[in-house]
Amino acid sequence: xxxxxxxxxxxxxxxxMTNCPTLIVTVGLPARGKTYISKKLxxxxxxxxxxxxxxxxxxxxxxxxxxxxxFEFFRPDNEEGLKIRRQCATSALNDVRQYLxxxxxxxxxxDATNTTRERRGTIVKFAEQNGFKVFFVESVCEDPEVIxxxxxxxxxxxxxxIHCNSEEAIEDFMKRIKCYESSYQPLDEVLDRDLSxxxxxxxxxxYLVNRVVDHIQSRIVYYLMNIHITPRSIYLCRxxxxxxxxxxxxxxxxxxxxxxxxxxxxxxxxxxxQNIKDxxxxxxxxxxxxxxxxxxxxxxEQWKSLNEIDAGVCEEMMYEEIQEHYPLEFALRDQDKYxxxxxxxxxxxxxxQRLEPVIMELERQENILVICHQAVMRCLLxxxxxxxxxxxxxxxxxxxxxxxxxxxxxGCKVESVYLGVxxxxxxxxxxxxxxxxxxxxxxxxxxxAHF
Amino acid sequence: xxxxxxxxxxxxxxKIWVPWMGCNVxxxxxxSVPQFCxxPTLIVMVGLPARGKTYISKKLxxxxxxxxxxxxxxxxxxxxxxxxxxxxNFECSRxxxxxxSHLTLDVLTxxxxxxxxDATNTTKERRAVIISFAKEKGYKVFFIESICDNPEIIxxxxxxxxxxxxxxxxxxxDEAMEDFIQxxxxxxxxxxxxxDEKDRKLSxxxxxxxxxxYLVNRVQDHIQSRIVYYLMNIHVTPRSIYLSRxxxxxxxxxxxxxxxxxxxxxxxxxxxxxxxxxxxQKITDxxxxxxxxxxxxxxxxxxxxxxEQWKALNEIDAGVCEELTYEEIQENFPEEFALRDQDKYxxxxxxxxxxxxxxHRLEPVIMELERQENVLVVCHQAVMRCLLxxxxxxxxxxxxxxxxxxxxxxxxxxxxxGCKVESFFLNIxAVNTHRERPVVSFHICHNRHLAxxxxxxxxxxxx
Numbered sequence: 001x002x003x004x005x006x007x008x009x010x011x012x013x014x015x016x017m018t019n020c021p022t023l024i025v026t027v028g029l030p031a032r033g034k035t036y037i038s039k040k041l042x043x044x045x046x047x048x049x050x051x052x053x054x055x056x057x058x059x060x061x062x063x064x065x066x067x068x069x070x071f072e073f074f075r076p077d078n079e080e081g082l083k084i085r086r087q088c089a090t091s092a093l094n095d096v097r098q099y100l101x102x103x104x105x106x107x108x109x110x111d112a113t114n115t116t117r118e119r120r121g122t123i124v125k126f127a128e129q130n131g132f133k134v135f136f137v138e139s140v141c142e143d144p145e146v147i148x149x150x151x152x153x154x155x156x157x158x159x160x161x162i163h164c165n166s167e168e169a170i171e172d173f174m175k176r177i178k179c180y181e182s183s184y185q186p187l188d189e190v191l192d193r194d195l196s197x198x199x200x201x202x203x204x205x206x207y208l209v210n211r212v213v214d215h216i217q218s219r220i221v222y223y224l225m226n227i228h229i230t231p232r233s234i235y236l237c238r239x240x241x242x243x244x245x246x247x248x249x250x251x252x253x254x255x256x257x258x259x260x261x262x263x264x265x266x267x268x269x270x271x272x273x274q275n276i277k278d279x280x281x282x283x284x285x286x287x288x289x290x291x292x293x294x295x296x297x298x299x300x301e302q303w304k305s306l307n308e309i310d311a312g313v314c315e316e317m318m319y320e321e322i323q324e325h326y327p328l329e330f331a332l333r334d335q336d337k338y339x340x341x342x343x344x345x346x347x348x349x350x351x352x353q354r355l356e357p358v359i360m361e362l363e364r365q366e367n368i369l370v371i372c373h374q375a376v377m378r379c380l381l382x383x384x385x386x387x388x389x390x391x392x393x394x395x396x397x398x399x400x401x402x403x404x405x406x407x408x409x410x411g412c413k414v415e416s417v418y419l420g421v422x423x424x425x426x427x428x429x430x431x432x433x434x435x436x437x438x439x440x441x442x443x444x445x446x447x448x449a450h451f
Numbered sequence: 452x453x454x455x456x457x458x459x460x461x462x463x464x465x466k467i468w469v470p471w472m473g474c475n476v477x478x479x480x481x482x483s484v485p486q487f488c489x490x491p492t493l494i495v496m497v498g499l500p501a502r503g504k505t506y507i508s509k510k511l512x513x514x515x516x517x518x519x520x521x522x523x524x525x526x527x528x529x530x531x532x533x534x535x536x537x538x539x540n541f542e543c544s545r546x547x548x549x550x551x552s553h554l555t556l557d558v559l560t561x562x563x564x565x566x567x568x569d570a571t572n573t574t575k576e577r578r579a580v581i582i583s584f585a586k587e588k589g590y591k592v593f594f595i596e597s598i599c600d601n602p603e604i605i606x607x608x609x610x611x612x613x614x615x616x617x618x619x620x621x622x623x624x625d626e627a628m629e630d631f632i633q634x635x636x637x638x639x640x641x642x643x644x645x646x647d648e649k650d651r652k653l654s655x656x657x658x659x660x661x662x663x664x665y666l667v668n669r670v671q672d673h674i675q676s677r678i679v680y681y682l683m684n685i686h687v688t689p690r691s692i693y694l695s696r697x698x699x700x701x702x703x704x705x706x707x708x709x710x711x712x713x714x715x716x717x718x719x720x721x722x723x724x725x726x727x728x729x730x731x732q733k734i735t736d737x738x739x740x741x742x743x744x745x746x747x748x749x750x751x752x753x754x755x756x757x758x759e760q761w762k763a764l765n766e767i768d769a770g771v772c773e774e775l776t777y778e779e780i781q782e783n784f785p786e787e788f789a790l791r792d793q794d795k796y797x798x799x800x801x802x803x804x805x806x807x808x809x810x811h812r813l814e815p816v817i818m819e820l821e822r823q824e825n826v827l828v829v830c831h832q833a834v835m836r837c838l839l840x841x842x843x844x845x846x847x848x849x850x851x852x853x854x855x856x857x858x859x860x861x862x863x864x865x866x867x868x869g870c871k872v873e874s875f876f877l878n879i880x881a882v883n884t885h886r887e888r889p890v891v892s893f894h895i896c897h898n899r900h901l902a903x904x905x906x907x908x909x910x911x912x913x914x
Contacts, residue, residue: 205668285467285468
């Protein structure tokens with residue numbers, strides 16, 4: 001079929017064919033946030049639908065060495081150490097080749113220090129041989145506080161230091177950094193002017209961007225320029241229970257039920273108790289989220305992009321009615337809930353695309369409460385918790401429950417707070433039988449109770 | 452308010468839920484578009500002459516206005532010309548370098564959220580004056596510096612935009628080039644670029660060699676981040692953008708709006724004519740984009756090259772009015788029909804979209820169009836109006852009434868500071884789907900409950 005459904009990357013000038021895979025290569029001294037950036041970027045790209053995988057050379061080293069003794073392994077004059085490290089890098093690159101050329105990956109993130117021009121030259125050659133584009137992401141930082149904070153957050157808990165106390169670990173790690181410093185050759189504006197790269201300085205205060213060649217690199221740069229590490233929390237919740245919820249009907253634009261209004265009051269109390277600094281509140285443009293927000297007594301912003309998934313011809317129907325009028329559609333949805341698009345409506349995949357600007361702005365923001373809807377909340381949650389497309393449509397996002405997400409180390413801490421107001425359950429699990437010929441009973445096996 | 456409002460009401464035009472009708476929108480808590488920035492921002496261009504400052508200023512202003520951020524551009528060259536009536540030679544501009552002072556800053560008011568100050572601003576003193584002016588007014592400042600030392604690019608620049616300039620209208624080309632190069636030297640002697648060390652507290656982007664390299668420092672907020680993203684995606688490589696609607700559809704023939712029907716026989720003929728036209732244009736590396744709707748895809752299939760489907764290019768969602776004729780809308784939803792005519796840009800169909808919503812969803816398409824080179828976009832009437840308004844800098848008021856007839860290809864070619872438009876009717880008859888802006892009459896609204904006379908409905912703005 002000639003038409004491709006997803007806008008793909010490229011305005012390629014390179015010799016590569018369109019859609020040639022991209023190798024992202026991190027550069028920087030230890031404790032400069034390379035792994036943080038790698039993991040976050042990988043999570044973002046996978047969420048927007050670009051198959052991405054990260055390859056952390058440190059992991060390969062741990063598998064090879066089994067036991068980490070001390071920083072001495074990283075000394076520039078340790079021949080044995082150098083040999084092992086080179087082997088690990090090669091092994092990782094082989095896996096990269098496997099992922100990009102054979103397994104259908106689109107982007108690979110090669111996470112290592114890559115601090116010498118020689119090492120980077122090897123990688124560029126490897127990429128050329130395999131028809132990959134290369135994009136370097138260098139993190140430069142000399143702020144001792146940031147580096148110390150980094151070490152405390154992610155190094156102390158590392159498998160390398162499992163048998164050390166904090167002081168020993170920090171001391172060893174600082175010596176480890178020293179081993180790299182003398183041979184570090186940062187990307188150079190003149191010598192490396194033909195390479196494509198972004199240099200991130202001082203945790204995002206300044207960026208140098210060179211030779212962005214295609215769409216995906218442009219998106220990566222935009223993303224990297226919007227993320228920050230200032231501590232903050234993101235609160236996600238749905239609107240209070242709505243009149244249509246009670247009737248077991250999906251979609252629509254109804255107002256809150258009595259219990260939903262009760263929830264709004266409890267939400268206000270909860271927010272006040274959390275004592276959050278400069279909290280922003282976002283809602284969709286549907287009545288039920290706005291009614292919920294109105295109760296908070298604080299300014300809020302309405303985003304049309306946060307509207308619930310459009311169920312097209314199935315809007316305001318009960319699952320029983322969908323089974324009665326559109327049994328084929330109902331079965332197809334259970335077969336691939338992420339990609340299935342309601343007739344004249346949307347799919348979860350469409351939702352993710354329309355939520356991307358919301359995610360981008362969430363990254364820029366600090367403390368924020370997003371009052372939204374079931375499908376929308378599942379998409380946002382999948383982004384923060386790195387859930388796959390298969391899991392996304394079945395994530396549990398019950399009514400009257402607030403999720404507090406706090407970024408920590410390489411991931412996100414989740415606290416779930418049920419605000420003590422009863423509501424219907426709107427969660428429908430995947431039934432066992434997804435065959436289009438299934439009986440009505442099988443189809444409705446997992447439909448939650450309603451009035 | 453300590454209790455939940457018993458009920459919300461929905462504003463008739465924008466379909467926004469508000470606590471009570473007529474509540475003062477400036478103090479209303481919910482805002483229907485995300486707040487881009489809180490205080491007005493001054494964007495200040497920096498760079499020697501012929502570095503693309505005016506090109507960037509105009510393009511950026513056009514983009515920001517299109518996405519709904521009121522922006523105005525002030526070009527100091529124009530003010531100088533008005534002040535110095537006849538431009539004799541570069542001596543004049545050297546004198547005005549010093550006099551080019553506070554008079555122009557005074558025109559900057561806070562009516563616009565973004566003001567682009569297009570001038571050389573090549574000295575530290577000059578920039579310091581601007582910074583303290585902004586501080587006094589509570590504006591944020593963002594500098595855009597364009598640095599280029601490639602003589603070919605500069606010469607090309609001079610030819611493209613300077614020789615058309617009023618300064619050189621009666622001059623011989625070689626003489627003009629010589630004079631202009633002297634003008635540049637005049638500025639270069641005192642040029643102090645933004646200093647990465649000394650100016651590290653400023654917010655700025657430096658663009659090197661027409662976008663080969665960028666240095667970005669201290670982006671403060673959302674709008675600055677969007678501006679940086681935009682600037683990093685635009686290019687000056689010559690190319691053309693072809694805009695066309697799908698061929699005439701079955702629903703078009705029936706006078707019905709929206710829906711997802713296939714092409715009529717004449718529509719299929721158009722698809723073939725389009726293929727022939729594209730071939731005759733002999734375009735290198737043409738990309739073809741369609742929506743997810745049957746009629747655009749059928750049209751692209753005939754062209755016979757690879758195409759990409761964008762859901763964002765789908766026609767405006769007419770909600771409850773989908774597949775109705777205008778007569779049926781008038782019969783079943785007379786108030787909606789009247790409201791739409793009062794403010795066609797902001798009016799949202801019940802359970803549907805507005806042109807304003809369309810622009811929002813088309814923004815990623817525009818961003819990718821900026822990155823691309825030769826592209827043919829096969830889309831729909833309302834969508835094409837939005838895209839055209841972006842390229843031709845049409846305001847929200849005019850956008851919904853732009854003419855985008857069926858079976859006509861518009862070829863847009865960027866030149867100098869704007870866009871050349873060539874219209875090709877491919878000679879296949881089709882129905883006319885264009886509805887002119889109607890004259891607002893006294894009897895348009897049937898809502899007798901409104902105490903106000905109907906004519907003043909025109910002035911009530913529910914934004």
